[in-house]
Amino acid sequence: MPDPHPLAGTPRRSRDQVADLHFMDARYKLLDLAAFLDRLERATGADDHRVRGLRQALPILLEGGDDRVAKILHLWSDPSLTPIEKADTKSASGVWPGLK
Amino acid sequence: MRYIEPHGHMVSRTTDDYQAMALAGCAAICEPAFWAGFDRKSADGFHDYFCQLTQHEPKRAAKYGLPHYCWLCINPKESEDMALAADVLALIPQFIGAPTVLGIGEIGLNKNTRNEMKILEQHIELAVKHDQLILVHTPHLEDKRKGTRLITDVLKAHPGVRPERVIIDHVEEHTIAGVLDQGFWAGITLYPESKATPVRAVDMLENFASQRVWLNSACDWGHSDPIAVPKAAAEMRRRGHAAAAIDSLVYGNPVRFLSQSKNFQDPQALR
Numbered sequence: 451m452p453d454p455h456p457l458a459g460t461p462r463r464s465r466d467q468v469a470d471l472h473f474m475d476a477r478y479k480l481l482d483l484a485a486f487l488d489r490l491e492r493a494t495g496a497d498d499h500r501v502r503g504l505r506q507a508l509p510i511l512l513e514g515g516d517d518r519v520a521k522i523l524h525l526w527s528d529p530s531l532t533p534i535e536k537a538d539t540k541s542a543s544g545v546w547p548g549l550k
Numbered sequence: 551m552r553y554i555e556p557h558g559h560m561v562s563r564t565t566d567d568y569q570a571m572a573l574a575g576c577a578a579i580c581e582p583a584f585w586a587g588f589d590r591k592s593a594d595g596f597h598d599y600f601c602q603l604t605q606h607e608p609k610r611a612a613k614y615g616l617p618h619y620c621w622l623c624i625n626p627k628e629s630e631d632m633a634l635a636a637d638v639l640a641l642i643p644q645f646i647g648a649p650t651v652l653g654i655g656e657i658g659l660n661k662n663t664r665n666e667m668k669i670l671e672q673h674i675e676l677a678v679k680h681d682q683l684i685l686v687h688t689p690h691l692e693d694k695r696k697g698t699r700l701i702t703d704v705l706k707a708h709p710g711v712r713p714e715r716v717i718i719d720h721v722e723e724h725t726i727a728g729v730l731d732q733g734f735w736a737g738i739t740l741y742p743e744s745k746a747t748p749v750r751a752v753d754m755l756e757n758f759a760s761q762r763v764w765l766n767s768a769c770d771w772g773h774s775d776p777i778a779v780p781k782a783a784a785e786m787r788r789r790g791h792a793a794a795a796i797d798s799l800v801y802g803n804p805v806r807f808l809s810q811s812k813n814f815q816d817p818q819a820l821r
Contacts, residue, residue, distance in 0.1 A: 453730075453760045453761040453762055454759065454760060454761075455755075455759035455760050455761050455763065455795070455798065455799060456759075456792070456794070456795040456798060457755050457756065457759040457786065457791055457795045457796070457798075457799050458755070458756065458757070458758065458759035458760070459756065463789075463790075471788065471789065472749070475749070517723070519722075519723040519724075519750065519753075520723040520724045523694075523695070523722055523723055523724040524724050526691070526692050527692050527693075527694065527695035527696065527724065528662075528693055528695065528696045529696075530696060531696060531699060531700070533662050533663055533664045533667050533700065534661065534662055534663050534664070535663070535664060536630070536663055536664075536665070537630065537660070537661035539661070540627050540660060540661065541690070542689065542690040542691035542692055542693050543691065543692065544691045544692060545691075545692055546692040
């Protein structure tokens with residue numbers, strides 16, 4: 451990385467130290483995600499592209515490496531590189547609608 | 551602690567927010583021109599908005615001891631209307647000479663359309679012609695990766711653009727490295743939901759921290775937090791980072807970028 455800042459470089463931390471700082475935060479977020487999936491199960495109709503994208507991202511959580519966030523963001527991104535002719539909305543949905 | 555809020559849409563915030571920011575250590579606020587949440591119908595609306603940014607808002611901020619600066623543009627969300635955009639672009643030169651204007655921003659793309667691209671190119675041309683800094687908004691969510699690539703390609707192709715005078719804002723884990731590797735500055739925006747949380751931002755900083763990164767809250771009329779930057783600083787402290795490194799990131803880095811504008815004054819030098 452060019453022009454490194456003094457903050458760069460993760461200080462040596464044990465996994466226990468990381469868990470002490472962030473486990474409860476991750477715990478409640480995982481339970482919230484589980485509750486969301488349960489809520490979907492109790493609802494009617496098919497998954498839309500956002501939920502399909504979310505389900506496709508879940509296996510990435512169990513992969514190795516320290517770049518899961520980037521992998522998920524890439525998965526959900528529009529892969530094209532050409533400007534579109536005209537937009538039919540101003541907003542984004544969170545997952546590229548073309549994701550299969 | 552002290553920090554700079556380099557990106558806050560204060561016209562949408564209350565005086566309580568100014569007070570909270572001042573109490574949290576904010577030393578200066580910079581406000582890019584933004585979408586109002588609805589499409590303005592004429593350039594007259596932008597004339598009034600630019601007056602608000604350059605004349606009224608600095609007075610409101612001063613009541614809390616905060617220097618207030620601004621950036622001018624028509625936001626990409628309103629760039630689809632080419633006639634309106636042309637009228638607004640024609641207005642900007644009469645405001646560029648105001649003493650608190652830092653540059654052209656936040657320009658960029660929203661849905662990555664051809665019209666948005668044309669207006670982006672015209673904004674870049676305007677900035678180069680008037681020797682202004684550039685602040686770039688990158689698109690939201692699934693449109694960010696493509697939009698960031700389109701924007702950086704356009705900027706790199708312009709011979710008058712110096713990357714060290716451009717900040718590409720709202721980077722996330724999948725775009726930050728590409729922005730920094732091309733010589734631009736990168737802004738990490740702290741949002742409760744749709745951009746980076748303070749915890750993710752500090753992760754990014756530990757992996758990518760550069761002398762060319764800043765943090766901002768981009769607080770506006772939506773779900774956002776005007777004291778997100780000091781909350782990220784608190785996260786750095788609890789992870790054990792040195793006070794001097796934190797200060798260098800939340801104060802020193804924005805001061806170094808913004809000082810490239812003759813209008814910006816280091817708040818420390820004003821005390």
